[in-house]
Amino acid sequence: MAEEAAGCLRCNSNIREVLLFGSIARDGQGNDLDIIIVxxxxxxxxxxxxxxLTRLKLSSRLDQTYETYLLxxxxxxxxxxxxxNLDEFMLALHDATELIGRQSIDIFVFPPDWRQRxxxxxxxxxxxxxxxxxxxxxxxxxxx
Numbered sequence: 001m002a003e004e005a006a007g008c009l010r011c012n013s014n015i016r017e018v019l020l021f022g023s024i025a026r027d028g029q030g031n032d033l034d035i036i037i038v039x040x041x042x043x044x045x046x047x048x049x050x051x052x053l054t055r056l057k058l059s060s061r062l063d064q065t066y067e068t069y070l071l072x073x074x075x076x077x078x079x080x081x082x083x084x085n086l087d088e089f090m091l092a093l094h095d096a097t098e099l100i101g102r103q104s105i106d107i108f109v110f111p112p113d114w115r116q117r118x119x120x121x122x123x124x125x126x127x128x129x130x131x132x133x134x135x136x137x138x139x140x141x142x143x144x
Contacts, residue, residue, distance in 0.1 A: 014039045014040045014043045014083055015037055015038070015039050015083065016038045016039060016040070016112060017038045017142055017144065018035060018036070018037055018038070018142070018143055018144040019035070019036040019037075019038065019140040019141060019142055019143065020033070020034065020035060020036075020140065020141050020143045021034045021035075021036060021136040021139045021140040021141070022034030022106075022136075022139065025139050025140065025141050026139055031104075032072075032104045032105065032106055033104070033105045033106070034106045034136075035105060035106065035107045035108070036107075036108045036109075036110055036114070036136070036140055037079065037083075037107060037108070037109045037110070038110055038111070038112055038114065039082075039083065039109050039110070039111070040111075041111045041112065043082045043083060043109060044082075044109050044110050044111035044114070045111070046078075046081075046082040047075075047078050047079060047081075047082045047108075047109035048109075048121070048124050048125065050074075050078040050081060050082065051071070051074065051075060051078055051124070051125055052124055054071075054074045054078070072104065072106050075106065075107055075108060076105065076106075076107055078109070079107045079108075079109050082109060083109070108125070108136075114137075115137050118133040118134055118137055119133075121133050122134075
């Protein structure tokens with residue numbers, strides 16, 4: 001189902017590939033679908049800048065647990081914002097969500113050279129796990 005859901009997201013001309021990471025990529029099951037959308041560099045930079053800005057606005061007001069869940073929603077909104085053909089992407093996202101049932105989707109938008117920029121991305125998209133970017137680079141598999 002993850003491959004079919006990712007295929008739905010490939011509708012956008014700015015999207016070069018879709019990668020799966022996380023528990024579903026490692027174990028074949030999990031609570032959410034963790035997706036990396038490899039997009040044109042300008043889309044990826046706009047996504048990262050939107051996350052940077054939102055994180056700075058929220059950093060003084062949120063505890064880490066709440067921030068983790070809120071940032072998942074922020075990432076989804078940022079992905080919708082930076083990918084053109086928004087209606088088409090929203091329809092594809094709805095289709096992907098329907099395919100996986102009640103599970104949620106966590107989306108990151110990265111540039112094509114993201115694996116060479118792990119340290120920078122870890123800094124700009126911080127996570128409680130200091131090895132987060134290295135771990136997803138290890139686990140990520142192409143599905144669309």
